[in-house]
Amino acid sequence: MATLYVIKSCDTCRKARKALDEKGIPYQVHDLREDGLSAALLEHLLERVPVLEVLNRRSTTWRNLPEEDKQEIDANKARELIMANPTLLKRPLLDIGDTLRVGYRDGDYDDLKG
Template sequence: MLTLYIINNCDTCRKARQALDEKALLYKTHDLRKDGLSAALLEHILHRVPLVKAINKRSTTWRALSDEDKDYDANSARQLILKYPTLLKRPLLERNDGTILVGYRDGDYDKLS
């Protein structure tokens, strides 16, 4: 089963859910705020998505960080993401083969079955 990692009030996440629903694909959601982001789940994600690609540098959360926090290394980035799950780009769609698609644009899920 597909897993869609979201933040519930994110417009892009809503569009991704709608696209999956329109294709009648079975999926479960994991809200990174409500359901949480554990260190184990973060490592699971980062094992499949490069850290540089996983951080949402366009987010309000990123813009609010200090310059010192923005000058991160791999370890400090992990700590920041655990503290502020909204730093992860979203949605993240984990496919049955374990790969994770980052973000969503119209048509991204067209080839899913």
């Protein structure tokens, strides 16, 4: 079964959930605020997507970080920041086994079958 990593208050996450529901695709929801983010889960996600690709530099969490934390970002520093602030992950993240889809735009899930 697919897992959709979300923040429940995120409009884009709600759109992604609606798209999956409309296609009849079974999935479980993992809320990054409520359910958290373990180091093992982060590594599981990063096995398929580079850490710098999932670091959300447009989020409120990013904007609220101290300026020194936003300087000289490399993979290790990005991992540390995400572990300390799980809402720095771009979302939604759709884990469908061998593939991890980052973000959502209308039509992104059209190729999935229920």
